[in-house]
Amino acid sequence: MSRHFVLAAGGTGGHMVPAAALAAELTRRGHRVALVSDARGVRFPGLFEDIQTHVLPAGRFAGGPIGWAKATREMWRGRAMARELYRTFRPAAVIGFGGYPAMPALLAAFADKIPTAIHEQNAVLGRVNRLVAGKVDAIATSYDKTERLAAKHAAKTHLIGNPVRDAVLTLRTKAYPLLEEDGIFRVLVTGGSQGASILSEVVPDGLAMLPVTFRRRLQVTHQARVEDIDAVRAKYAEHQIPAELATYLPDLPEQLAWAHLVIARAGASTLAELTAAGRPAILVPLPSATDDHQTANAREITLAGGARTIAQKDFTAVELAKQMQKLGLDPAALQNAAGRARSCGRPDAASDLADLVESLDAPRVKLPVGRAKPVLAGAGA
Structure with a gap:
């Protein structure tokens, strides 16, 4: 039976990518x-081009009493607009993916007694998900151990994993790219959807410190911030290392397909894609991430032997070169790390996750009828 579902997510890649993967799966199911x-x-x-979208106001609770008061007003205004949306769209369930923009949609669902679930991408339960965990009907997690998740919620917690795009998932059926001792060694450098200046500062100089026979084999694709890209390009040119630079990688699955090693932050989507594709990595967790969740994200793959994690304070050109040599000079070890x-x-x-969402559907709650169709900022098909 065809049903309607609302997905609510903050605007960063970590929230949007799994929401898009679920949207695609639910759409496939009719x-x-x-x-x-x-x-x-x-x-x-490239994520929600064929999906009905709505922008709702959602304040961020920061800036002291005045900021909190403003955020509360925005949240309740967003909640009222979401309830208007539900009167016409009539969702079977509302699923939150974290981030403050998800909160109004969930508050409206609680008010209208619509089944709800949240999905946590990180190994630490996020702030918004912590706020609503007690009221939702189901909690989907991405890691076997999720910090800040109360034990009392165990009965409604389901280990799901973090959904990735189909284009990444198909890489799982393909072999790790052949790496010959004297062949091209392809390195992908990415700081996630927002880039990472520390990678731009360290990686070119670290690669330049590799033995000349190794350095000459390198071929690099590097995602850099707009403000960093010219300086990074100049560094690679100075070191005579072939490198393609971009501020955004729309073809990330294709880049992953040929990468022998990835140097990256440890965001939830990055980890999900690395483990889906089976690519070894050197990870540099963002130290300012809320509750240090990127360090927690990196723990599983690092303990399994599929990655090496370097704290940002220890991430120097010398340390990177040392870890690169340990991984890159032994093709068998690198392939083993890919498998791990x-x-x-x-x-x-x-x-x-789609199975869980479908299971939430309950007899439709009768909502008042005859109200005007909602007009939401940014609404569109």
């Missing part, structure tokens, strides 16, 4: 999906 997010989320390139990374993947995450 359901209709609407996205609620902020202005960044509804414009996220793959072993941490949960390739059925999108399907399992």
